Amino acid sequence: MKKIYNTKWQGIFAVLLFLVVSACSVDELSRNYEAVKVVGVKVNNDLYTPQYAGNVVQIALPNGRDLSNVKLQLLVANGEAQNFENNEKYDARKPIKLSLKGANGEQTEVILKVQSPPALSSFIIEGVNVEKKDIYFGASSLIVQVPKGTNLKQLKVTMEFVNGTLQEFTNGVAADYTDKKTFKIKGVDDETIYPYDLIITTEQVGPASVRSMQINGLPTDSVVVVGGTTLVPYVTGLSDFTNSTVMLETGFGNRVDPAFTGQNLNLLAGNVKVKITGTDGIVKEFTIGRPQLSLLPVFSKDYASFGYGANDLNSVGFSGNYLVVPNYSAVAPTVVGPNYYDFTGQQVGVLNKTGVVIAHSLRKLATDTKGAILVVPLGLTDAEQTIYKWDNVTAAPVPYIKYSRASLGVDYTPRSAGINISGSLDGNAIITVGMAQKTDVFVWTVTGGVLNPTPTRYNFPFTGNGFYWSVEPMPIGTAGYVGAATGTNFNGIISLNSTMAELHKQTGITATDARVLAHKGRTYLAYTAYSSGKGAYFRVCDITDGQVASFQNPIMNLLMPSTAANANNTMDADMAVVNGKLHAAFVCTNIGMRLYKLEK
DSSP states (O other): OHHHHHHHHHHHHHHHHHHHHHHHHHHHHHHHTSOOEEEEEEETTEEEOOEEETTEEEEEOOTTOOOSSEEEEEEEESEEESSOOTTEEEOTTSOEEEEEEETTSOEEEEEEEEEOOOEEEEEEETTBOOOGGGEEEOSSEEEEEOOTTOOTTSEEEEEEEESSEEESOOTTOEEOOSSOEEEEEEOTTSSOEEEEEEEEESSOBOSOOEEEEEETTEEEEEEEEETTTEEEEEESSOOOTTSBOEEEEESBTOEEOTTOOOOSBOGGGSOEEEEEEOTTSOEEEEEEOOOEEOOOOSEEEEGGGTOOOTTOOOOOEEETTEEEEOOOOOOTTSOSSOEEEOTTSOEEEEOOOTTOOOSSOEEEEEEOTTOOEEEEEOBOOSSOEEEEEESSTTSOOEEEEEEOHHHHTOSSOOBEEEEEEEEOTTSOEEEEEEETTSOEEEEEEEETTEEOOSOEEEEOSOSSEEEEEEEEEOOTTSOOEEEEEEESSOOEEEEEOTTOOEEEEEESOBOOOEEEEEETTEEEEEEEEEETTTEEEEEEEEOTTOOHHHHHSOSEEEEEEOOOOOTTOOEEEEEEEETTEEEEEEEETTTEEEEEEOOO
16 A cells, blocks of 8 residues: 555656646747846836837836936847846937847847936016925926916916927017916927926915815805815705715916716715815825815804793794794793794794693604604603693694503503604604613604504613613614713613614714704704813714614714803704705704704
């Protein structure tokens, strides 16, 4: 057995040796039939890789190099140069004819072109002080920034170049430079013509930059550069940023890479790239960051102007062209609400409370997509509590949902933490009510305008919740919820599945209510985030894809500054389509209320 084993390995080795020898022979044979070629040119010991254009071998040196007496060395593959001595000095201003003999016996005639484009050596405008740093000479343009106020209509320009002869331009002759001029330079080879635009301007010129953008036809009011290369556009209206048409207004004389079409861009990905060449000739790659809404409020109303007691203004909802607030306190002449306000922030009236039996107080409300209003009592009683419905701000109230400690099947006194609605109470809807300092969330459903009075009980995935928190249903047809809570174990926004299990969360945020709304094929989340010592941040996220990044990166994050405290951590946001345009309202206890029109 041992002898047979050795014989096998000897045979295998012989086969491998044969294959290696055969492969080498084939490789040598194939090389013998490859054409001779110049693969490198050393100029004064610097190596350049040539480009072929037919029988012309070209190398490009930096601008303005003296080619009249340079040391050249050719690197030739599969043959040799017959009429050329390496490491000798040559006048390379004109093309050099080469005769190459290949290892396959073929003779090839080529022309070597060593090119160094023109370089600007002097630029003078009579009577104008032009600093060197303000002169930008590029591959096809000469752009000069002159002081503000310079009269461009009668300038006498004189310019000189290395490695070329100026053509189609006369130095020292007065001319109007309000528009660009053109000129040409004939290279030192007496063949190559370099065309240039000459632009003299009082505008700021220099490195690549972006002044503004248009996104889906909406202008930006600013573009902020973050980290030197990320462009954050602040746009004046909402649109589908995942399918964007982008137009860039760049710095004066900048050139955008033609590969950037600006079409069908997903700006919410935050990774769209664009290369821009500045007037300094340097190409810079930018990343277009996620757009931010830059909006002025339709109105802004400070807390002091409401006439409430301390720690009120916990909730807000749209009903038609009004905003409803369930204030439980009032300082005369203001009365206990719910009050409703027009879109200038003026108080208009109070909801009709005839026959309404209030368990403790009314502090939280929600409105459906048609403006119907549900107000939940704070509770603090084992007896029956009633959620009342108003079809609009002038309608009479009707009892809508009734519950008690017994009907809910809980072993504590029910105290509501908040109420939320998705959909329409006239059609299909989902209603949620969480319990203060508990994990219980009760969910009622409405089908075809008919309420199922028996709720389903779910558990929020975190214990230790505060007195106020909420679970907002996703739009009808989309499973899941978005929670907003503060407490000992969780502070932030959480994405939940249909059984309220955690999908992902954003922590470190003081927020206790939220609104999710579908509009024009997108799904938006709005919430207020309180920041101690700073005020209230009013945020909107496009969460259509449901991914973590969409929750992490708001497309609107506007601050209502205030140093007021918010001991109860109460706040709210609502969204509605009014007159065909998406609006968002935000409130924060002890700080105030703002209304924004998100769409142009």
